[in-house]
Amino acid sequence: MPELPEVETIVRGLNSVAGAQIERVDVLDQRLDLPRDKIAGRTIERVERRGKYIVIHLAEGGSLIVHLRMSGRLALICSAAEEKHTRFILHLDNDKKIYFINPRRLGTAEFVQDGFPYELGVEPLSGEFTAEKLHELVASSRAPVKPLLMDQKKIAGLGNIYSSEALWRVKIDPRRKANTLSENEVGRLHRAIRSVLREAIDKMGTTFGYTVSDYKDAYGDYGKFQSMLAVYGRAGEKCPRCGEEIVRIVQAGRSTYFCPGCQK
Numbered sequence: 641m642p643e644l645p646e647v648e649t650i651v652r653g654l655n656s657v658a659g660a661q662i663e664r665v666d667v668l669d670q671r672l673d674l675p676r677d678k679i680a681g682r683t684i685e686r687v688e689r690r691g692k693y694i695v696i697h698l699a700e701g702g703s704l705i706v707h708l709r710m711s712g713r714l715a716l717i718c719s720a721a722e723e724k725h726t727r728f729i730l731h732l733d734n735d736k737k738i739y740f741i742n743p744r745r746l747g748t749a750e751f752v753q754d755g756f757p758y759e760l761g762v763e764p765l766s767g768e769f770t771a772e773k774l775h776e777l778v779a780s781s782r783a784p785v786k787p788l789l790m791d792q793k794k795i796a797g798l799g800n801i802y803s804s805e806a807l808w809r810v811k812i813d814p815r816r817k818a819n820t821l822s823e824n825e826v827g828r829l830h831r832a833i834r835s836v837l838r839e840a841i842d843k844m845g846t847t848f849g850y851t852v853s854d855y856k857d858a859y860g861d862y863g864k865f866q867s868m869l870a871v872y873g874r875a876g877e878k879c880p881r882c883g884e885e886i887v888r889i890v891q892a893g894r895s896t897y898f899c900p901g902c903q904k
């Protein structure tokens with residue numbers, strides 16, 4: 641599933657069409673409830689990321705809010721294989737198009753007249769996400785630390801991949817109760833979260849495979865961070881730090897990867 645770095649990479653690509661006017665909207669999936677008359681004729685002011693949401697702000701108010709879920713994408717380029725999975729197309733006046741490619745139809749798209757309708761936690765790359773803020777979040781929870789990091793109402797944009805990687809970097813067991821982390825551990829975890837996200841954005845995100853469901857950026861290019869992953873998706877391989885075998889467990893219904901040798 642696309643997380644903060646993948647969504648951020650797509651958003652940066654889409655901002656190249658800011659200022660363009662939407663001439664026509666083709667809605668190809670009847671399950672999508674999009675008011676064509678409110679979108680067509682409007683100018684794209686800017687595209688913003690909020691957590692894992694993509695917000696296309698339209699001039700004079702209103703926005704199109706897209707969540708990619710497992711395998712959705714917003715792209716400026718659509719391959720032949722992706723055509724049949726395209727659920728809407730925004731035709732722009734600069735001859736470009738924005739395609740919503742949504743193979744498993746789990747992604748969502750909606751038009752919102754005012755504001756942002758979802759409650760999200762702190763943005764981990766913003767100035768508001770300080771070590772103190774993270775300390776506040778973990779100190780008030782007896783939940784295991786990894787599902788807590790993935791709670792979108794606490795921290796917006798972190799998912800399975802980058803929470804697993806951040807915990808490996810600071811040698812913390814993902815099953816540890818959040819409120820047992822020391823101040824020192826919280827400080828290191830805070831830095832690790834920010835650095836893993838920044839590095840992944842620099843590498844344009846993580847792509848695991850090459851099917852229509854795998855992540856690509858707005859221009860159809862794959863991410864390059866997968867080769868830098870220490871534990872995520874690497875069950876059975878050796879930990880790059882201590883050589884112990886990496887394991888996969890399930891927490892709150894989601895896969896967690898970690899090294900039982902050095903994450904305590």
Ligand SMILES: [Zn+2]
Pocket residue numbers: 879880881882883884899900901902903
């Ligand atoms: Zn290890």
